[in-house]
Amino acid sequence: MPELPEVAALTDFLDKHLRGAVVTQVQIVSFAVLKTADPPFAELEGRAVAGVQRYGKFVALEADGLYFVFHLARAGWVRFTESPTATHLKMGKGNLAARLTFSSAAGPLGVDLTEAGTKKSLAIYVVRDPSEIPGIAALGPDPFSPGFDVETLAGILGSSSQQVKGLLRSQSVIAGIGNAYSDEILHAARISPFAIARTLDRDAVGVLYGAIHSVLGTALQEAGGKPPNELKDTKRSHLRVHARTGQACPVCGDTVREVSFADTSLQYCPGCQTKGKILADRRTSRFLK
Structure with missing residues (x-):
């Protein structure tokens, strides 16, 4: 399971590569991973990425007032590509859970969320405020926060x-x-x-x-x-x-x-x-x- 160091590094990497890019498409391949219905995930499309933040083991991608938040759980991971395909994905039982594509000054970019194994617990949320997510609202102090002495x-x-x-x-x-x-x-x-x-x-x-x-x-x-x-x-x-x-x-x-x-x-x-x-x-x- 990815923990604080890996999630922090992943957050920094995504922030560096996606900040300023525009979301062109969001595809959810397994609706079991999507934990929210309002706002619809399609509303992310056309919005520019303002930044990527970490909340505990959650990663939150902010796009013009909406947040695409994911928790990788035990077997989830991220694949990043600078040459995404335009393939329309079908719902299936494979490892791919979601795909986001972006348009940036450097060209097209892609992010896949994957999850290995049969026990699926990767979670995706689309919210207006990360604190709406129960797991984030309940988080204790971060070990590297100023108040954690x-x-x-x-x-x-x-x-x-x-x-x-x-x-x-x-x-x-x-x-x-x-x-x-x-x-x-x-x-x-x-x-x-x-x-x-x-x-x-x-x-x-x-x-x-x-x-x-x-x-x-x-x-x-x-x-x-x-x-x-x-x-x-x-x-x-x-x-x-x-x-x-x-x-x-x-x-x-x-x-x-x-x-x-x-x-x-x-x-x-x-x-x-x-x-x-x-x-x-x-x-x-x-x-x-």
Whole structure:
């Protein structure tokens, strides 16, 4: 799933290439992805792109007072082309969810929204104000917003009896962090993913705050300036524990372990994060504290 660093890089790329371009056509290939009916998506056509912004993991393309907003979910992605075809698309069951074409000073441009797999959760909205979208209205603070300081994080953690892994992933608590970077942040902070948030002492909160910024900041630097087709590989290249089950931890050399749930999994290093303890039965054993 694309998270804050990839979505930020994608937003910057689209803003650079689409700002000032005119929307010539919007095609929705799967109406299941379109979550709004008013205003109609066809009203975007003929409008000039004023800019592209990020809200958590949402990308919002502003076109003369209307916003085309999308959330890529788990398996969604963007294909950008400087030579789009004029083909009229038919509704289908393939990976293509929507296509936008543009006219710019540099020539025609195209953006495809795609989604792999059978479980479709990519979402598209056409709205007059991004705050009309429930997922955006409910977002917590962005980790790089001026108001997100160590005191803010301490308040969030201190008031929650949730496991810290789940708390970091909750978009209504902190915007933009997902499964992969929560694994990476907790590994960098040497904190168990099963630790209860309110039990973290002041030193641990400070370390976690630093890890949020160092992990996401490094990923932002790595992703910056890259086109969409390179962002997934860039993300994978610097992950230390996420999706690396069975490999050696690059910090301590212990074996990276996994905990599986119904529709997701997490990875952690016992040597770095749980004092060497391993969750024996990943689905039924009692969580480490």
